[in-house]
Amino acid sequence: MHCFQYKKNQLYCENVRIQKIADECGTPLYIYSYHTLIDHFNKIKNAFKKIKPIICFAAKANDNLAVLKSLIDQGAGCDIVSEGELRKAMKVNADPAKIVFASVGKTDQEIELALRTDILFFNVESLPELEQINRIAKSMKKRARAALRINPDVDAATHQRITTGTLKNKFGIDFSTARDILRQRDCFSFVQINGLHIHIGSQITTLDPYIFSIKKVLKFLEELRSENIDIEYFDLGGGFAINYKDSDAKTADEIAEAIVPLLQETGLKIILEPGRFIAGNAGVFVTKVLYLKDNGFKKFLIVDGGMNDLIRPTLYDAYHEIVPVQRTTAESVKVDVVGPICESGDYFAKDRILQGMKKNEFMAIMSAGAYGYVMSSNYNVRGRPAEVMVKGNKFEVIKERETFKDLIRGERVPSFLS
Numbered sequence: 001m002h003c004f005q006y007k008k009n010q011l012y013c014e015n016v017r018i019q020k021i022a023d024e025c026g027t028p029l030y031i032y033s034y035h036t037l038i039d040h041f042n043k044i045k046n047a048f049k050k051i052k053p054i055i056c057f058a059a060k061a062n063d064n065l066a067v068l069k070s071l072i073d074q075g076a077g078c079d080i081v082s083e084g085e086l087r088k089a090m091k092v093n094a095d096p097a098k099i100v101f102a103s104v105g106k107t108d109q110e111i112e113l114a115l116r117t118d119i120l121f122f123n124v125e126s127l128p129e130l131e132q133i134n135r136i137a138k139s140m141k142k143r144a145r146a147a148l149r150i151n152p153d154v155d156a157a158t159h160q161r162i163t164t165g166t167l168k169n170k171f172g173i174d175f176s177t178a179r180d181i182l183r184q185r186d187c188f189s190f191v192q193i194n195g196l197h198i199h200i201g202s203q204i205t206t207l208d209p210y211i212f213s214i215k216k217v218l219k220f221l222e223e224l225r226s227e228n229i230d231i232e233y234f235d236l237g238g239g240f241a242i243n244y245k246d247s248d249a250k251t252a253d254e255i256a257e258a259i260v261p262l263l264q265e266t267g268l269k270i271i272l273e274p275g276r277f278i279a280g281n282a283g284v285f286v287t288k289v290l291y292l293k294d295n296g297f298k299k300f301l302i303v304d305g306g307m308n309d310l311i312r313p314t315l316y317d318a319y320h321e322i323v324p325v326q327r328t329t330a331e332s333v334k335v336d337v338v339g340p341i342c343e344s345g346d347y348f349a350k351d352r353i354l355q356g357m358k359k360n361e362f363m364a365i366m367s368a369g370a371y372g373y374v375m376s377s378n379y380n381v382r383g384r385p386a387e388v389m390v391k392g393n394k395f396e397v398i399k400e401r402e403t404f405k406d407l408i409r410g411e412r413v414p415s416f417l418s
């Protein structure tokens with residue numbers, strides 16, 4: 001579904017002009033389309049309907065309460081990685097029976113809170129972590145549930161910073177250790193190990209890595225069954241790609257067609273943890289042209305957003321389409337779109353052909369709904385941007401722009417300096 005479209009040369013989010021939102025709320029600014037979020041969630045739900053998976057939205061992709069609530073109200077669960085994400089999910093009434101908790105470094109406090117909340121299970125990433133969960137559950141007189149996160153040692157052929165499923169990465173447990181743990185599962189009497197989990201990477205554009213990984217898991221399950229080790233859940237993780245530039249991402253239907261038969265073969269209850277697929281193309285980042293600069297060698301469009309607001313282009317060499325909020329007849333020019341931060345890595349695009357733009361005009365950086373705001377920082381003492389959600393012809397600020405007061409909250413000059 002295209003909820004960001006031009007009507008009479010004006011870019012709209014659903015039925016609201018983006019120019020109007022930018023004028024009212026200021027820039028830089030994130031704007032999310034409610035209906036796109038829901039549509040993407042439903043695409044996965046429908047594609048996989050034969051196996052009725054629990055779809056746990058990966059909160060790390062976009063943890064705004066309004067985004068979480070929109071999805072939870074549609075029946076989504078949450079894949080969380082921290083106490084903060086767990087608390088946010090619970091604040092908008094997530095069903096604890098649909099919460100799974102990954103992370104290689106869960107603290108005691110996080111384990112305790114998850115046990116008190118009675119989440120579906122921990123995705124356990126190491127033996128010492130399992131021992132710790134067992135100890136804490138014992139002291140709380142509770143029985144934890146856990147899935148072992150398997151590292152299937154499959155290369156997902158994605159950007160090196162977002163691949164997770166090979167033994168070069170810190171994630172998960174290799175098959176042989178997992179087998180040993182499951183054989184001695186009685187030693188962990190306060191943990192019921194009833195699931196296997198994998199998450200092999202993000203922005204995975206081909207199906208083979210999924211197919212190879214699930215086949216490895218199927219073989220492992222067969223071995224486990226021959227030893228009478230019963231498993232109830234298989235959590236496939238996330239990773240489904242979106243189209244940033246070329247249309248090389250698979251549709252939900254294509255993914256499902258390739259892997260549902262394998263998932264059915266497991267005979268287990270299935271969990272999916274999509275993040276980017278749901279939120280990525282449901283959001284844009286809007287920024288305003290401050291200055292045009294031509295150093296005789298290159299032309300620069302200097303905008304009010306920076307790498308602190310949206311770090312993906314510089315961190316992952318990620319391509320984000322950039323479009324003007326108002327289309328004009330101005331001739332196209334080749335420019336670098338750069339921010340105000342004191343780093344040469346502070347750019348959104350290099351040598352991009354864009355409609356010629358003037359000071360105070362707005363541009364939208366597309367596909368910024370996942371891993372956008374959540375990865376922003378206050379570098380250069382810049383307040384984080386505002387976030388807005390649009391539904392039909394309505395829009396509301398769902399996170400206020402940070403003020404200077406927010407930025408210095410908690411900071412103190414020590415008494416020995418005064």
Ligand code: LLP
Pocket residue numbers: 058060061079102162199201202203237238239240273274275276277312316370371
């Ligand atoms: N499950 C687990 C255990 C994960 O670690 C992740 C993402 C997901 C699910 C969701 O993956 P997705 O469906 O969104 O691909 N900041 C990077 C992406 C990092 C992904 C981290 N883990 C980026 O901007 O590309």
